[in-house]
Amino acid sequence: xxxxxxxxxxxxxxxVAGAVAWATAVTEAPAAFDSQSNGLTSNGQFKQDMKxxxxxxxxxxxxxxxxxxxxCAECHENPVVGAISQVTEQRxxxxxxxxxxxxxxxxxxxxxxxxxxxxxxxTDDLTVRSLRTSxxxxxxxxxxxxxxxxLQNIAAAxxxxxxxxxxxxxxxxAGNAPRIGRFGWKNQHASLVSFSADAYxxxxxxxxxxxxxENTSMGNSIAAFDEVADPEDNxxxxxxxxxxxxxxxxxxxxxxxxxxxxxxxxxxxxxSIGCATCHTSTIMTAPTGTVVNGGTFTIPAALGDMIxxxxxxxxxxxxxTGDGVVQNGPASTRxxxxxxxxxxxxxxxxxxHDGASLTFTDAIQRHQGQAAGVTASFNALTPAQKAQxxxxxxxx
Numbered sequence: 504x505x506x507x508x509x510x511x512x513x514x515x516x517x518x519v520a521g522a523v524a525w526a527t528a529v530t531e532a533p534a535a536f537d538s539q540s541n542g543l544t545s546n547g548q549f550k551q552d553m554k555x556x557x558x559x560x561x562x563x564x565x566x567x568x569x570x571x572x573x574x575c576a577e578c579h580e581n582p583v584v585g586a587i588s589q590v591t592e593q594r595x596x597x598x599x600x601x602x603x604x605x606x607x608x609x610x611x612x613x614x615x616x617x618x619x620x621x622x623x624x625x626t627d628d629l630t631v632r633s634l635r636t637s638x639x640x641x642x643x644x645x646x647x648x649x650x651x652x653x654l655q656n657i658a659a660a661x662x663x664x665x666x667x668x669x670x671x672x673x674x675x676x677a678g679n680a681p682r683i684g685r686f687g688w689k690n691q692h693a694s695l696v697s698f699s700a701d702a703y704x705x706x707x708x709x710x711x712x713x714x715x716x717e718n719t720s721m722g723n724s725i726a727a728f729d730e731v732a733d734p735e736d737n738x739x740x741x742x743x744x745x746x747x748x749x750x751x752x753x754x755x756x757x758x759x760x761x762x763x764x765x766x767x768x769x770x771x772x773x774x775s776i777g778c779a780t781c782h783t784s785t786i787m788t789a790p791t792g793t794v795v796n797g798g799t800f801t802i803p804a805a806l807g808d809m810i811x812x813x814x815x816x817x818x819x820x821x822x823x824t825g826d827g828v829v830q831n832g833p834a835s836t837r838x839x840x841x842x843x844x845x846x847x848x849x850x851x852x853x854x855x856h857d858g859a860s861l862t863f864t865d866a867i868q869r870h871q872g873q874a875a876g877v878t879a880s881f882n883a884l885t886p887a888q889k890a891q892x893x894x895x896x897x898x899x
Contacts, residue, residue, distance in 0.1 A: 529787060532645050532809040534755040534846075536583050542805035543644060543750040552747035555740055557584050560707055565735025568621050568728040569613035569720050570708035575744060578637035578706065581850055585751050587639040589853050592706075594828045595629040603631060603829040603837050607722025610828050611705055618728050621720035633826030635688055636858040639847050643686065644749030646817065646844075647695050648788035648795070648806040651683040657783060657816050665780050665873045667818025668839060672831050675700060675713045677797025684832065685817040688856050690841050691831035694796040699744035703736060710734040711741050753811055754847030760898035769895030772888050776880035781842045781873075783816040814899060815844030823871030824855055845899045863896045864889070 533541045540549035557576035560566045571592055572578050578590045593612040596605045606612060606629050616622040625632060658667045672690070673679035675697040684690035692698040700713035710717060710733040717729055760766050773779060789795070791807030818841070825838030840856045848854070853861060860866035870878045881889065 529808045529810055532642070532753050532788075532811045534642070534753040534812075536586070536641075536755060537752070538583050539752065540750045541644065541752045543803060544746065549747065549750050552743045552750065553584050555743040556747045560709060562617055563731070565709045565729075565731035565733075567615070567617040567708040568725040569616045569623055569718055571611075571614050571706045573707065575702065575706075579640050583641075585639075585641045585748065586754070586847060587851050588637050589851070589858065590637045591634040591858050592637075593625065594633045594635055594826060594830075595625055596631045596828060597629055598631060598827070602834060603827060608719035609705075610830060611718075613708075613718070613720075616720070621723075621725050621728055623721050626721075631827040633828060634857040634859070635826070636851075636853060636856060638686075638688070639754060639844070640748045641751045641847065642753030642811065642813070643695060643698075644751065644806050645753060645788050645809055645811045646685055646813070647693075647749065647800075648793075648802045648809070649685065649786060649817065650789040650793065650795075653786065653789070654683050654685070654817055657786075658818055661780055661816075664876075665777075665820070667781065667816055667820050667842065668835060669818055670832050670836070673697075674797045674799065677799045680797025682796060685841075687830070688826075688840050689828065689830040689832055689836060690817070690819055694800065695745040695748050696741060696796070696799070699741045699748075703741055703744070709736055709740075711736040712738045713741065749806065753813075754850075754899075756812075757849060757898045760894065763894065763898075765891045765894040766898045767895075768888075769891035769893065772884065772892045773895055776884070777874075777877040779814075780877070781816050781818070781820055782814040782845055784812055784814055786811050786813060813844040813846050814848075815842045815846075817844070818842060820874070821872040822869075822874040824857070824869055825872075826856065845896065848899045849897050863893050 540546050557574055559573040576584045578588050579585050581588045594610045595612050596603050596610050613623045654669050669683050671681035672684040672693050674682050674694045682693035684693050686692040686698045700711050703709045703711055704714040712734050715734045788807055788809045789802055791804045793802045819836050819839040820842055821839045827837055829837050854866040860869055867881050
């Protein structure tokens with residue numbers, strides 16, 4: 504018996520050694536609302552990039568002529584720069600022969616303009632209309648570092664009736680090389696550089712080498728009001744925005760609330776009734792050294808082999824609240840939105856993609872379509888179980 508026992512012991516020791524080696528190879532991603540670097544950059548560089556992210560642009564810098572905000576932080580700053588806010592934007596278009604068609608000049612209807620003559624507004628013929636809340640960007644460096652195959656595997660593991668949709672979008676800085684989208688309510692971007700260039704143009708009206716063409720005012724030229732030569736940014740700001748987001752820490756849990764018996768029980772209920780099918784609690788980023796974004800970004804040690812807890816799958820789902828807008832994706836995404844990652848959700852008091860739900864219970868009740876069964880299960884809970892689940896959400 505001794506040789507067999509010795510063999511089993513050796514196998515167990517090897518297994519334990521392998522488990523320890525795996526455990527030391529991956530790390531929990533840093534999470535905090537402390538406005539400090541996650542290790543990607545020095546804190547000095549991080550503060551410099553955060554200043555660029557928060558800096559209010561002036562007309563002389565090229566803002567507008569149509570725009571929504573004068574800085575990135577104007578839409579991303581609760582409770583710290585880079586986080587979420589209650590700001591909303593307008594999207595619109597129409598259905599023609601069953602297909603979505605953008606409003607003239609694009610689905611984004613800008614709320615502001617540097618001259619009243621070019622102010623955009625909703626028109627009666629734009630029958631597809633939606634508000635969009637701004638999204639959290641904290642921890643987005645870890646999201647960018649998720650491998651495409653990981654997102655595909657998450658979808659494959661979901662029940663067919665709740666399976667999320669993924670698709671590739673062009674990475675602008677890589678000559679439009681394809682990668683699975685993960686940023687924005689419609690997963691319209693896969694890289695933070697592309698995302699930054701898009702937001703600089705479409706939210707602030709500032710052109711860059713990746714987005715060199717000015718927007719219009721409802722399809723009409725604004726050239727007469729644009730006094731700054733294009734591109735208005737040489738690309739440095741776009742890179743600074745992306746570097747800042749890559750260096751942010753993930754939104755943290757409220758440790759005190761999370762440790763309560765009610766929150767612990769609520770998380771178990773959250774998982775058992777199916778919320779976690781789409782609100783995926785744990786995802787691992789790709790290994791350090793992995794090349795992504797069409798070869799333009801190599802995942803550094805600060806972002807690779809990291810465990811994150813986004814409580815979202817970064818896939819598109821039809822939960823009955825779709826806004827009818829197609830944006831950089833296939834026609835099948837018209838009534839789908841990206842699962843809202845719930846990390847940091849306790850800092851938001853207007854919920855869902857349009858901000859129309861004012862309580863967690865309101866938001867849960869709006870979940871229909873692919874989530875109808877989960878909502879029914881929530882409604883079947885006892886009042887105490889519902890309260891525990893809400894308490895868990897208040898810890899995120």
